[in-house]
Amino acid sequence: MAPFPVQGVVEGDFVVLLVAVDDEDPMSVVAEKIAYHAVNRRVAAREGSPRVRHNGKELAPDETVVTAGVAPLDVLEVSYA
């Protein structure tokens, strides 16, 4: 378990965020941690579960930061599509 910085972009938001996740967090948790800083704050609440894209590929909800091969300060895009 170690803090892990990523660059988070929430669909519909206007800014790239520095978000601290944990390297053993599954993507379902990572998505919530990133979305927390934008949804209901600057982006209207959305239906459904947030998903994470990394380098153009959607990551499975149970993949962790480590198993997905995410590097520090990689860009993770969160969407609700």
Add this chain to the structure above:
Amino acid sequence: MPRLARSEWYDLTRDMNWKLSYVTEEEAWPEDLSNSYGVPAERWWTWDEPYKITYSEYVHNQVNKDTGVYSVNSVVGRSKLFEQLDPGWKAAILAHYGAIAIPEYLASIAEARMGRFGRAAAWRNMATFGTLDETRHGQIQTYFPYGLLAKEPRADWAHKALHTNEWGAIAARHLFDDMFTANDAVSTAIQLTSTFETGFTNLQFLGMAADAMEVGDLEFSALISSIQTDEARHAQQGEPTIKVLVENGRADVAQKLVDHMFWRSWHVFALLTGLSMDYYTPLEHRSHSFKEFMNEWIIKQFMDQFRDFGLEKPWYWEEHFLPELDWYHHALHLGVWYWRPTVWWNPDGGVSAEERDWLEEKYPGWNDTFGKHWDVISDNVRRGKPELTLPETFPMVCNMCQIPVVTPAGYNAGHLASPAPFLLDYQGRRYSFCSEPCRWIFEQNPARFQGHLSIVDQFLAGKIQPPTMEGALAYMGLSPEEMGQDAVNYAWAFTTRPAAAVAS
């Protein structure tokens, strides 16, 4: 005793050029301080300033300018004028003082460097006047806010800002170090005087002076108008410098220096002037939108300059610069307002129903791209949820301009292919940029920029303790009393129409 006309003696007395014999050219003009870009020494002696002035004329003019502007200061200081100014306008002038006053002092270093290391005597003569100008500008723009301290303690940031690690101050310091305190004389003439002063300070000092008169801020209007009269003179050092380079086959050098600094200046002025003109200036006193000012004062100016000098438009002009006029400063305003505890002024949301109508008229599509964020924010204000309008983490910051990365706003507005930042992995370190031109500037000279740690890099390196928002605010030098708050206590949120009404 009969006096000679100036034209009969001016050229003789200012031309103190001679061939060196006791020292080498490199010893007298080291490249780090005065890069000739390969143009031989005697070719520089053709440098001819378009605006000629003698020392006695200079002193006479400056005394009159100071007499006028300090008289206004004295009268206004005894009045209630400042107290009666709109809170949004106060944000505009406090932001200006913090970002500009000390850099004016720094600009006197730049002028002094050209006064010593300029490559022609005529140039060194003109730069000596420029040194005196910038000293005056530093003094006057710290003295006037000093007089406001009893009425507005944040005016202290006119002197304080550039001595802190506040993020906007870092952005200003990084820009001005690149442009002049850490630049050689030839590059300074092109980047500071020709690119920055002839274009962007025109916008800040003449555009803002016009707005100040509309608002009724006679003091600020008189102050910056007075400064601009000096800028208009010493800014002309760039033109003959470019001319020498172009005539000696180094147009490529001039082009790259302009391309580099035009982009950097644009980003800082979008942050400073864009917000002031389109959000902080009271609606009834806005003479133009920021974009209209940019078109009138900057774009035309530079298009004429490119044509006259035989330079090209910067490579990013059509694809990156012109599109950003429609979205970039709107995103920065949203960011500055949301992260308002991190700035030394009180940002005005500036999005009442009438202001939103004006924004939509000036920037068609504003409601779809930016209004929807303000809908959520306004709703949280009205529901009594102010905690949702305040940050709990940081935005990423561009490793070139040091300004938050707002690429998702450009993507939402249809101007960028992706919301992701522009990345560069270089010698084992990841750099993030807000734009293709900022990355390009870095790649032109990585050694110049790669060692700098942005405020986010410093946070990640453990230099900000505790590693929390509170720790970061303390690191930036902001006491709770100084942190920005909404300028009008969210009054705009209670006039905003529901999103459905806006859409219809």
